[in-house]
Amino acid sequence: MSPITPLRDERTLVLQLRDAIGALIGAHGLKPGDQLPTEAELTRRFQISRPALREALKLLEQDGAIYVKHGKGRFVSAAAALQVERPITCFESVSEMMQKSGYRPINKVLSISEEAASEEVQAALRLDASSRVIRLERLRMHEEDVLVYGLDYIPRTAVPDRLYDIDWSGSLLDLLERHGMRPCMSTAVATSIMLPPDVSERNDLNDFGPAFLIVETAFTSTGLPIVYAKDYHRGSRFSFSFVRK
Amino acid sequence: MSPITPLRDERTLVLQLRDAIGALIGAHGLKPGDQLPTEAELTRRFQISRPALREALKLLEQDGAIYVKHGKGRFVSAAAALQVERPITCFESVSEMMQKSGYRPINKVLSISEEAASEEVQAALRLDASSRVIRLERLRMHEEDVLVYGLDYIPRTAVPDRLYDIDWSGSLLDLLERHGMRPCMSTAVATSIMLPPDVSERNDLNDFGPAFLIVETAFTSTGLPIVYAKDYHRGSRFSFSFVRK
Incomplete structure (x- = not known):
């Protein structure tokens, strides 16, 4: 997978990364309850810093797409099935x-x-x-x-x-x-x-x-x-x- | 302010509480950057348990309506201005x-x-x-x-x-x-x-x-x-x- 090119700012990078991880869940056919790849694997795959990755993962957690089991890792939630493209809830012109x-x-x-x-x-x-x-x-x-x-x-x-x-x-x-x-x-x-x-x-x-x-x-x-x-x-x-x- | 009557389950109670705290922010004219009342004050005001209150506050934090400064308390964020009633994003029949x-x-x-x-x-x-x-x-x-x-x-x-x-x-x-x-x-x-x-x-x-x-x-x-x-x-x-x- 190619590295992500930052667009305008750090915030944009994190949002791109969130979407890329969301797409990864879909592309790998991960189901509710399946474990996400480790942080080390995701930073390597996306050639991205650990703090940016953690921010993106936090956004996915806030969206309800993934959940954290402490000491066990991150898992795909049932709501991950609910990804839509270009949601009306994203502010844009x-x-x-x-x-x-x-x-x-x-x-x-x-x-x-x-x-x-x-x-x-x-x-x-x-x-x-x-x-x-x-x-x-x-x-x-x-x-x-x-x-x-x-x-x-x-x-x-x-x-x-x-x-x-x-x-x-x-x-x-x-x-x-x-x-x-x-x-x-x-x-x-x-x-x-x-x-x-x-x-x-x-x-x-x-x-x-x-x-x-x-x-x-x-x-x-x-x-x-x-x-x-x-x-x-x-x-x-x-x-x-x-x-x- | 009257205590909140639980409707169907604990989840509903927490959601009601989230909305009530959101309404409190509006009623008191709290502006972005203003501090929320303390946990003690909120539990007393809503006659509610501390764990339920914390869950409701976590939801408000996830919605971006409030933010936490560690060791200082919870504050109203700019996005608190963005509360809408009955958002289309709430699932309902x-x-x-x-x-x-x-x-x-x-x-x-x-x-x-x-x-x-x-x-x-x-x-x-x-x-x-x-x-x-x-x-x-x-x-x-x-x-x-x-x-x-x-x-x-x-x-x-x-x-x-x-x-x-x-x-x-x-x-x-x-x-x-x-x-x-x-x-x-x-x-x-x-x-x-x-x-x-x-x-x-x-x-x-x-x-x-x-x-x-x-x-x-x-x-x-x-x-x-x-x-x-x-x-x-x-x-x-x-x-x-x-x-x-």
Whole structure:
């Protein structure tokens, strides 16, 4: 097995390693109750440091995929059967999600504006009534197809530049990162709904069909709400996996 | 604060306690980095044993809601802001989900039959081509309203009684429990879709609107797949919450 190439940071490495060990359990046909290879074997196999390995194993233990018998080693739990690819519970941007679904996302900015925060947006972003927000309206396309219609609200103070000096067609998360505000977690609510009629009409999307709507508040690592987003995913093109236990 | 009444078992008690401590964090306005009350204070407040308390605190730590500084105590983490009620990641039956959404669910059995497992059902339930399954087709109603259309597939061998000797209008999970096969976890995929046309026509459901479809394989505690279910939830009546991190 080839060594793991660290992507961006130590955290990413540990997450990759967790997934690789999860895949190893599947590839070797390990069943609930079977013992995992030893730490020495796993560090050799993945050419990885012992501390990184232990962190990855701790994540698998927290996910309930493995359990520890003290003095005996690590074992595959029944919940290991519950691995799903790309779970909806992993925080990622719409662009990342689209890429992992096999699309090459292009953003088309429909509108960018500054406005007073509505009560809904105030509540989500913990703003007061006098607060201003940036409202970003985008289509996420794959070639000519519109796959997602999305609305984002960001506190005006988080991105203090002039609106028209910013290229809004790029990644919103990367933009927020440049301002030291990259979100890394969220709370979300999903439902099924048709696109709002004015949105379908204005954008020639009468064939969009049932949308998988995710309404999401994204937080920075310090727990500050930084983006309130409503993303309407074309139901015929996306599905979302998760584990329930 | 009143003591917690144990519901069904020790596990339930610990889960209740976890939720109660989570609510306490919210009620006291504790912020990321704030210290939790001491173990002594929490056991007194909830009139609960120290071991149960420690288990509940361990769950909160695993959820990332609190973190431990050794020798200093437990602290609220930034992810504590991410508590959602009734997350989609908690395994529950459609009836339980409906009750928690404020409905009084009634089941209407549309059909019950035995058939050869299709390739799709074989794959989900890990059955071979010669396997037979029970197919249960139900409407989940609140008063006169159809809120969910559901299809369930169960290995024939799991419920060996004669089909017509069983009351299929009750809880499927309770029925499986009587056969020592109660599921307690699942993998699921959700999307947005319209009801299949033949289903809407046969059941006068042309006004059902966009459905939130959950396709789910439920497992027993030993990791045995026992139910393959497709539940179409009326999108205008349900939403599903989750945390992403």
